[in-house]
Amino acid sequence: MPIANTKKCQTLINELAKVAEAQRAAAARLQLLKTAFISQNIDPTGTALAGNVALVVNWIDNIENVANSGVTAGLIAAQVPTHRNKALEV
Numbered sequence: 001m002p003i004a005n006t007k008k009c010q011t012l013i014n015e016l017a018k019v020a021e022a023q024r025a026a027a028a029r030l031q032l033l034k035t036a037f038i039s040q041n042i043d044p045t046g047t048a049l050a051g052n053v054a055l056v057v058n059w060i061d062n063i064e065n066v067a068n069s070g071v072t073a074g075l076i077a078a079q080v081p082t083h084r085n086k087a088l089e090v
Contacts, residue, residue, distance in 0.1 A: 003087045004087075007083075007087035008087045008088045010080055010083045010087070011083065011085045011086065011087040011088040012088055013075060013078050013079065013080075014079050014080065014083055014085050015085060015088070016075045017075045017076045017078065017079040020067070020072045020075050020076055021076060023063070023066065023067045023072070024067040024068070024072065026063070026067070027060075027063045027064040027066075027067035027068070028067075030060045030063060030064070031060065031064055033060075034056075034057060034060045038057075
């Protein structure tokens with residue numbers, strides 16, 4: 001018997017939501033690191049960050065923006081914890 005498309009969709013939603021939750025945790029950690037780096041006024045001269053601090057700060061902010069987006073929130077909210085997550089073949 002074929003697997004219903006709704007089950008496949010729910011599997012995708014649940015798997016994406018797991019990644020989205022991990023991304024939110026990573027974004028929070030990156031923000032802590034960014035804040036610590038900036039507040040300590042560290043001189044990046046002689047490191048890979050020399051001339052790239054603004055780029056890294058913007059990258060961290062972009063990750064946070066995605067992690068806190070409506071799409072991310074919607075995926076997390078649409079999770080069904082009782083779903084087995086085995087309907088989508090990968």
